[in-house]
Amino acid sequence: xxxxxxxxxxxxxxxxxxxxxxxxxxxxxxKVAAPARVAGIVKADAxxxxxxxxxxxxxxVGCDTFFVALPEEGFxxxxxxxxxxxxxxxxxxxAEAAExxxxxxxxxxxxxxxxxxxxxxxxxxQGAAHPCAIHVDTGMNRLxxxxxxxxxxxxxxxxxxxxxxxxxxSHLACADRRDDPKNRRQLELFRQVRRAFxxxxxxxxxxxxxxxxxxxxxxxxxxxxxxxGGSPAPGVTMRTVVTAEARxxxxxxxxxxxxxxxxxxxxLERDSIIAVAAAGYADGFPRAASGSGVPIRQLFPGGSGxxxxxxxxxxxxxxxxxxxxxxxxxxxxxxxxxDHIELFxxxxxxxxxxxxxxxxxxxxxxxxxxxxHRAYISGADxx
Ligand SMILES: *Cc1c(COP(=O)(O)O)cnc(C)c1O
Numbered sequence: 001x002x003x004x005x006x007x008x009x010x011x012x013x014x015x016x017x018x019x020x021x022x023x024x025x026x027x028x029x030x031k032v033a034a035p036a037r038v039a040g041i042v043k044a045d046a047x048x049x050x051x052x053x054x055x056x057x058x059x060x061v062g063c064d065t066f067f068v069a070l071p072e073e074g075f076x077x078x079x080x081x082x083x084x085x086x087x088x089x090x091x092x093x094x095a096e097a098a099e100x101x102x103x104x105x106x107x108x109x110x111x112x113x114x115x116x117x118x119x120x121x122x123x124x125x126q127g128a129a130h131p132c133a134i135h136v137d138t139g140m141n142r143l144x145x146x147x148x149x150x151x152x153x154x155x156x157x158x159x160x161x162x163x164x165x166x167x168x169x170s171h172l173a174c175a176d177r178r179d180d181p182k183n184r185r186q187l188e189l190f191r192q193v194r195r196a197f198x199x200x201x202x203x204x205x206x207x208x209x210x211x212x213x214x215x216x217x218x219x220x221x222x223x224x225x226x227x228x229g230g231s232p233a234p235g236v237t238m239r240t241v242v243t244a245e246a247r248x249x250x251x252x253x254x255x256x257x258x259x260x261x262x263x264x265x266x267x268l269e270r271d272s273i274i275a276v277a278a279a280g281y282a283d284g285f286p287r288a289a290s291g292s293g294v295p296i297r298q299l300f301p302g303g304s305g306x307x308x309x310x311x312x313x314x315x316x317x318x319x320x321x322x323x324x325x326x327x328x329x330x331x332x333x334x335x336x337x338x339d340h341i342e343l344f345x346x347x348x349x350x351x352x353x354x355x356x357x358x359x360x361x362x363x364x365x366x367x368x369x370x371x372x373h374r375a376y377i378s379g380a381d382x383x
Pocket of ligand 1: 171208224226
């Protein structure tokens with residue numbers, strides 16, 4: 001086990017990150033994808049879990065290609081995996097950035113005609129056709145050149161060889177809805193563009209897309225959230241990777257009719273035992289998970305925690321550093337200060353905790369704060 005962050009006896013919250021489960025998830029997805037390969041998606045500090053820990057753990061189970069959003073994340077991956085192939089999804093940040101990408105052998109994902117010109121000029125000046133990926137937009141309308149631009153580029157670069165395109169990619173907008181006709185439409189368009197690129201490596205899918213079947217896999221799949229334990233499709237569960245818990249710092253006894261937290265939005269219906277736990281929205285635990293007193297509560301149920309075998313509802317508003325839980329049903333001696341309440345983990349699935357806060361697993365993970373104690377559990381597979 002490796003530890004990081006605040007020392008355990010001084011921390012308000014603790015994260016247990018099981019890298020063995022991360023590896024098991026990666027392997028399970030690699031099996032579904034085979035013979036296509038699977039890349040590690042480690043943008044946003046590996047979905048909040050830590051690039052420095054996640055990259056070696058994935059490399060140990062055969063992952064040799066990584067995707068990040070930003071060049072700084074690429075540098076961190078390069079430090080953790082000197083031999084890896086690293087793609088930067090958000091593109092080239094202007095002419096001055098090109099040098100830095102090439103210096104660390106980061107492969108820019110070319111998303112715009114402007115990026116393409118910059119990279120062509122840079123390669124021309126250097127007298128070297130550096131690798132790049134070509135992102136074609138097939139219907140997401142987020143990043144990517146148009147299919148027509150991509151095909152024109154393929155024909156022209158075939159003759160000039162100015163740059164070295166190594167991957168053609170696109171991204172599905174509705175992969176989490178299996179039967180959405182948009183999936184098929186994007187697939188057809190992607191196939192059409194791909195023909196212009198010969199047998200170059202291609203990549204279309206994220207976690208949910210990987211489950212749409214063989215047709216969608218091409219040479220390389222890009223699952224992120226499923227590797228980190230988020231559910232990629234309804235009814236599909238992955239192994240839990242992250243457990244987040246908050247330390248109980250006070251137990252209070254309050255009478256029926258009293259109110260809890262800011263705005264006095266929670267009025268107790270019975271005499272209650274309240275556990276005050278040391279994690280709040282400054283730790284990335286969403287204020288929208290509040291038991292009452294936030295607008296989102298009209299649409300979603302309040303969040304809860306889990307402790308000593310029971311779900312315990314959040315009462316009142318989540319505050320910056322503290323969250324209150326109704327632990328009355330645990331009884332007088334059922335909980336003590338120093339105990340920890342699970343915010344999400346094996347007993348409270350990430351996706352469910354996210355839904356209760358009106359958000360998605362991705363946001364809950366990537367917003368995890370910096371004040372936690374972190375324990376990384378690794379098996380024989382890592383280092
Ligand atoms: C984030 C991202 C992925 C991974 O998506 P998940 O839904 O987490 O599997 C794949 N491809 C691109 C382009 C992305 O931005």
